[in-house]
Amino acid sequence: MARITELEVNGTRRHLDADSDRTLLSVLRDDLSLTGVKYGCGEGQCAACTVLVDGAPAKSCLTKVGTVAGKRIVTIEGLAPAETLHPVQEAFLEADAMQCGWCTPGMILGAVALLASSPNPTDAEIATGLNGHICRCGTYPRIVRAIRLAAKRAAKKGVHA
Amino acid sequence: MANTPDYSWPPMETRQVMGQNIKRLDGPQKSAGRAKYTSDFTRKDLLFAAYQTSPYAHARVTKVDTTPAERMPGVKAVQVVSPAGTEVQWEGTEIVAVAAVTEEIATEAVGKIKVEYEVLPHLVREDDLTKAGTHVKAAGEKTVGDPEQAFQQAEVTSDGHYGIPVVTHCCLETHGQVIEWRGDHVNCWPSTQDVTRYAGTLAPNLKVPVANIDVRMDYVGGGFGSKFAPDSWGEVCARLSQKAGGAPVKLFLDRATEQLIAGNRPSAYAKIKLGGKKDGTITAWQSESWATGGVTGGGSPPLPYIIANIPNQRQNHSAVSVNCGPQRAWRAPNNQQASYLTCCAIEDFAAKAALDPLEVFKTNLNLYAPEARRATYAWQLDKAAELAEWKQLWKLRGQGSKGAVKRGLGIGFNAWAGMGHNSQCRAIIHADGSVEIEIGTQDLGTGTRTIITQVAAETFGLPVGAVGLTIGSNQLPPDSASGGSTTVGGVSASTRKASVNALAKLYEAAAPALGVEPAQLEARGGKIQVKGGGKSLTWAEACRKIGGGGSISETGANDSRNPGGLIAAGASGIQIADVSVDTETGVVKVNRYVAVQDCGLIINPRLAESQVYGAIIMGISTALFEQRVMDEQTGRMLNADMEFYKLAGISDIGDIVVHMDIRPENDKRGVIGLGEPPAIAICAAIGNAVANAIGVRVPRIPMTPDHVLDTLDGRAV
Numbered sequence: 001m002a003r004i005t006e007l008e009v010n011g012t013r014r015h016l017d018a019d020s021d022r023t024l025l026s027v028l029r030d031d032l033s034l035t036g037v038k039y040g041c042g043e044g045q046c047a048a049c050t051v052l053v054d055g056a057p058a059k060s061c062l063t064k065v066g067t068v069a070g071k072r073i074v075t076i077e078g079l080a081p082a083e084t085l086h087p088v089q090e091a092f093l094e095a096d097a098m099q100c101g102w103c104t105p106g107m108i109l110g111a112v113a114l115l116a117s118s119p120n121p122t123d124a125e126i127a128t129g130l131n132g133h134i135c136r137c138g139t140y141p142r143i144v145r146a147i148r149l150a151a152k153r154a155a156k157k158g159v160h161a
Numbered sequence: 162m163a164n165t166p167d168y169s170w171p172p173m174e175t176r177q178v179m180g181q182n183i184k185r186l187d188g189p190q191k192s193a194g195r196a197k198y199t200s201d202f203t204r205k206d207l208l209f210a211a212y213q214t215s216p217y218a219h220a221r222v223t224k225v226d227t228t229p230a231e232r233m234p235g236v237k238a239v240q241v242v243s244p245a246g247t248e249v250q251w252e253g254t255e256i257v258a259v260a261a262v263t264e265e266i267a268t269e270a271v272g273k274i275k276v277e278y279e280v281l282p283h284l285v286r287e288d289d290l291t292k293a294g295t296h297v298k299a300a301g302e303k304t305v306g307d308p309e310q311a312f313q314q315a316e317v318t319s320d321g322h323y324g325i326p327v328v329t330h331c332c333l334e335t336h337g338q339v340i341e342w343r344g345d346h347v348n349c350w351p352s353t354q355d356v357t358r359y360a361g362t363l364a365p366n367l368k369v370p371v372a373n374i375d376v377r378m379d380y381v382g383g384g385f386g387s388k389f390a391p392d393s394w395g396e397v398c399a400r401l402s403q404k405a406g407g408a409p410v411k412l413f414l415d416r417a418t419e420q421l422i423a424g425n426r427p428s429a430y431a432k433i434k435l436g437g438k439k440d441g442t443i444t445a446w447q448s449e450s451w452a453t454g455g456v457t458g459g460g461s462p463p464l465p466y467i468i469a470n471i472p473n474q475r476q477n478h479s480a481v482s483v484n485c486g487p488q489r490a491w492r493a494p495n496n497q498q499a500s501y502l503t504c505c506a507i508e509d510f511a512a513k514a515a516l517d518p519l520e521v522f523k524t525n526l527n528l529y530a531p532e533a534r535r536a537t538y539a540w541q542l543d544k545a546a547e548l549a550e551w552k553q554l555w556k557l558r559g560q561g562s563k564g565a566v567k568r569g570l571g572i573g574f575n576a577w578a579g580m581g582h583n584s585q586c587r588a589i590i591h592a593d594g595s596v597e598i599e600i601g602t603q604d605l606g607t608g609t610r611t612i613i614t615q616v617a618a619e620t621f622g623l624p625v626g627a628v629g630l631t632i633g634s635n636q637l638p639p640d641s642a643s644g645g646s647t648t649v650g651g652v653s654a655s656t657r658k659a660s661v662n663a664l665a666k667l668y669e670a671a672a673p674a675l676g677v678e679p680a681q682l683e684a685r686g687g688k689i690q691v692k693g694g695g696k697s698l699t700w701a702e703a704c705r706k707i708g709g710g711g712s713i714s715e716t717g718a719n720d721s722r723n724p725g726g727l728i729a730a731g732a733s734g735i736q737i738a739d740v741s742v743d744t745e746t747g748v749v750k751v752n753r754y755v756a757v758q759d760c761g762l763i764i765n766p767r768l769a770e771s772q773v774y775g776a777i778i779m780g781i782s783t784a785l786f787e788q789r790v791m792d793e794q795t796g797r798m799l800n801a802d803m804e805f806y807k808l809a810g811i812s813d814i815g816d817i818v819v820h821m822d823i824r825p826e827n828d829k830r831g832v833i834g835l836g837e838p839p840a841i842a843i844c845a846a847i848g849n850a851v852a853n854a855i856g857v858r859v860p861r862i863p864m865t866p867d868h869v870l871d872t873l874d875g876r877a878v
Binding site: 019022026029030033034035036037038039040041042043045046048075076077079080085089092093094096098099100101102103104105108124126127128130131132133134135136137138139140141142143144 | 184185187188189190191192193194195196197198200201203209263264265331332333334335380381382383385415416605606607608767768771774775776777778779782802803804808809810811812814817
């Protein structure tokens with residue numbers, strides 16, 4: 001069985017020894033202790049397990065670790081340097097866009113990917129872009145507000161959120 | 162001090178920290194992915210456990226052969242839960258569990274265990290009572306007044322059939338725990354709504370003294386009423402750890418098992434007849450209702466809901482036993498069902514009488530119970546109508562829009578007690594000026610951490626950043642379960658009392674330096690000062706008077722039977738849904754959803770509003786999408802997943818308008834819980850709005866395209 005011995009995660013080369021058929025979710029959580037990535041359903045329906053692979057959102061519960069060797073993986077822990085927050089994380093705090101917080105890491109990474117491809121999204125684009133992300137506590141209106149806020153601030157600074 | 166301290170809340174206009182929109186204190190951890198939930202527990206010696214569960218709804222286990230699993234390398238413990246001879250009563254019943262060095266090995270090993278069954282007959286659906294046979298248990302008839310005569314004399318009568326199915330909690334963090342059983346000591350990290358009582362519930366099964374069980378939890382990924390007890394998996398996890406020589410074992414349910422056995426809300430079905438006068442006065446109620454909460458039956462919605470004093474009533478209710486996973490408390494147990502059944506019957510009566518239902522709800526206010534809440538409902542009905550533009554937008558049932566897409570409005574009401582639970586708090590003031598608050602409570606995402614800190618900061622005259630807080634352990638002063646909207650009242654009262662008590666000691670230490678009696682002091686703006694102006698010490702200077710590196714440590718308790726004016730019971734709300742229904746596709750879309758809600762004194766409006774948003778969105782999800790689908794032939798749940806068990810997404814919810822009813826008369830009542838009440842009326846309001854739009858009653862929640870189209874085409878739903 002093929003093995004994966006190295007992954008590029010959050011800008012760092014991480015050494016490991018994992019069966020290439022395992023899910024990226026399981027490897028990130030159990031082998032690399034990156035527990036910000038969450039298990040929700042195990043079938044790609046809730047997006048709690050979202051990470052960025054080469055900048056694009058990927059559901060790590062459906063992603064075999066063998067398919068991401070050599071690619072840039074970003075989890076919520078690597079979105080901003082230690083002890084700082086990414087502008088989208090800041091916006092989520094400001095808008096109070098969370099309750100239990102389980103969906104929040106995936107939601108934020110989904111929002112970062114959305115803003116990268118669509119820096120000034122309409123509410124409809126936000127809804128379409130994040131519709132696969134389930135928040136059981138029901139914080140959607142504030143998530144939309146947070147993404148609008150992050151987009152507005154980025155536009156003001158002339159940078160991507 | 163001889164006198165009882167004054168614990169009362171500071172007047173609304175003088176509050177500095179309470180009432181402020183302080184940002185959620187654990188938000189930075191959550192948004193950075195640093196918040197550690199129980200299922201995030203990692204340690205080098207951690208073992209992973211997995212279950213094999215019953216594929217049958219009703220069967221007898223005849224053989225469990227664990228040898229194939231025991232032979233596998235990496236397997237450390239096997240625990241049979243349902244040995245040969247056990248009668249399994251629902252699909253998903255745990256048969257055997259395996260703990261191994263990886264999750265993959267545990268899953269593979271448990272799958273190799275050979276289990277044999279003798280399959281027995283089952284019943285898994287209760288929607289058609291005529292097919293339920295001996296599974297039906299009548300709860301007896303209840304009669305008030307003279308319903309026969311009242312119906313004979315009624316100028317208007319209406320009949321309706323209504324149903325609301327079983328739905329599942331579907332917490333994003335599934336149920337489970339990590340347990341380490343070393344010698345005579347057990348360490349537990351559960352995902353729970355009740356940190357304080359977890360050990361006491363688990364102890365008898367393990368035959369370990371409660372004092373030897375340590376429970377810790379920092380974060381929980383949703384509960385909604387389904388995570389109160391250690392459950393059978395708590396004991397199984399402990400036994401696996403014991404068998405594995407004391408290594409910590411992580412046992413969390415997978416999504417499918419979670420959907421099958423870790424919580425659902427009972428259904429409710431009813432045939433309801435209302436009688437009354439042409440002016441909308443309701444004089445008679447007759448209902449035949451039934452419900453299931455699993456094998457034990459269960460589910461008894463309090464009918465008629467809120468409008469409880471209808472003078473003539475006949476009620477019959479039956480509990481149906483089905484071979485499905487058992488019910489659990491679900492955010493306002495039985496109230497959603499009761500609100501739906503009652504409000505739908507009221508709007509059908511109004512439609513029959515060709516009256517505006519808003520007026521019918523108001524005409525009958527004198528029948529609402531308790532009487533003390535009638536004036537609030539009257540005000541809220543008008544306020545909600547104003548916000549929903551009822552006068553401009555509401556039309557008689559089915560007489561609205563001309564095209565294929567029809568618009569409609571509907572009303573629902575809610576009531577909940579929300580009295581604070583028993584809670585103890587310790588407030589510690591150190592000589593260096595630092596402050597610590599300790600309570601054995603939990604924050605489900607409702608903002609409990611933030612609320613406690615705001616109350617302590619308000620009392621001490623300090624900013625929230627100056628108050629440290631520890632929760633989430635049974636080694637702290639005991640709190641109670643977070644359920645039934647009881648937490649905010651409990652923890653705010655105990656925190657207020659402990660903080661006032663500690664402050665009184667600080668006044669004693671500081672008074673000599675200020676040359677006054679302790680009773681003349683107050684804490685405001687980071688100072689201990691003489692009331693009415695004059696001399697003061699900074700907080701740090703005052704704390705130094707404690708002296709010698711010492712500390713003040715005082716406790717405070719909330720006794721729910723004797724709350725002492727800080728908290729109260731009894732929240733009310735009115736909600737109005739505005740929907741569009743495409744009569745060609747059957748798709749229901751929420752345009753706007755208005756919620757007017759009171760909950761007494763509000764400590765943090767931003768967090769309070771978040772609770773209302775969350776409750777409404779959960780309600781929209783149940784009104785439009787959610788239902789447990791059972792297969793009669795196989796006895797299995799067809800949507801034990803998140804693909805076919807649909808939850809509302811970000812694009813499904815429309816515009817939500819929340820109006821917190823914070824009039825001074827509500828503030829004066831004290832703190833009242835808010836988790837449940839706004840979650841109650843959504844199926845009612847949306848069900849009514851759909852009927853208003855398309856001119857006929859869709860009898861069954863959820864308002865899915867097939868239910869809508871079947872109703873429009875005259876087919877049975």
